[in-house]
Amino acid sequence: MLINHPLLGPRDSSEFIYLGDATLIDRPDPETASAQDWHDYAYLRDNPAGPHRELWFHEAGDRSWLVVTRNTVTHEITSVELARDVARSQGRSK
């Protein structure tokens, strides 16, 4: 499986480490979040059969975190973005 790194081009998936659901980026605001928000953030995950946004770490490469959109049925990868760009577009890490 190849992951098309947005900066470095296609790289073998053996260079990457899989973390999981990209909703980890959406950490609740510590100032306002309730216990239920933290519970949902920590434990609840969708398990789709189809496109899934997930976090991958380019461990044997440039050490960047990526948001990879992968079809869990076919393994087709339709989009690869830098996680920091995704987070910033959502107003994080300003």
Added chain:
Amino acid sequence: MHDLIAITALGASEPQVETIGGITCTEVANLALASVAARLGGEAACRERLASLVGTVPAAGKAELTGPFSAKWVGPDQWMVGVEYEVQNDIAAHVKAALGNTASVTEQTDAWSAFDLSGQRINRVLELLCNINLSSVGAGSAARTSIHHLSCFVICRVPNANVRILGPRASATSLHSAITTAMRSVR
């Protein structure tokens, strides 16, 4: 005053040089390194100052190797700057003075060991060592990859003829063993 004897990453007093089948692996023992990470909001200013230090700020997957100070891209808004001891052996302080508050600078000299691989068709060795796409490697390419389960940089000066491999210094002997084993394998 301490009277200490400097040793190289492989533990000898002189850098190790091995030639096998027309390919030479040379331990590089005079390379000072510092990492540069642009600070949030200071990225543009950091690039400007880094350019005046090294020449051109290398883009993703590239290295700038023209001046006494070299730089290679290691990640978004992050670079590794190198220089020979004879030019500047307090590299972190020197780079920090040049970049000021636009970047965080960390001394990396003793974290890495370096080996120059030169000779005819060294891609035969590299293709046994790592999974870099060698057909796309040109002069000034810099890639981080796994060699012998070690996270290494492969910096190309002349395609198929001269590359520098940086690997973790604590595993210098393992990396050197992997390189020389690959060299023997392609003879």
